[in-house]
Amino acid sequence: MLREIVSFLKFYPGMKLQDVIEMHSVTFFALLAEGYRQYFGEKRMQATIATVPHMENGDRTRFIRELDTASTDPRDIFNTADDDYSGIETLKQLMG
Numbered sequence: 001m002l003r004e005i006v007s008f009l010k011f012y013p014g015m016k017l018q019d020v021i022e023m024h025s026v027t028f029f030a031l032l033a034e035g036y037r038q039y040f041g042e043k044r045m046q047a048t049i050a051t052v053p054h055m056e057n058g059d060r061t062r063f064i065r066e067l068d069t070a071s072t073d074p075r076d077i078f079n080t081a082d083d084d085y086s087g088i089e090t091l092k093q094l095m096g
């Protein structure tokens with residue numbers, strides 16, 4: 001748990017340890033997950049600029065796919081990067 005608190009404080013430098021301790025666990029873990037998504041999104045951009053042009057096609061595709069997975073929320077049903085709009089139908093069913 002200490003590692004998560006340190007990561008949280010790194011992602012949100014304006015927060016104090018006392019604020020984190022008093023925070024609800026759901027809020028803490030939601031913000032921590034978002035911090036990791038933003039972190040890996042930034043790393044994806046840096047890697048794309050620096051290393052991807054020098055990689056083989058298969059390695060490039062696998063590398064970018066792994067960074068995409070780390071930087072997106074798997075529960076995001078509105079992710080339409082592949083033009084798959086089935087998430088909207090799922091939402092309609094959930095809402096009745």
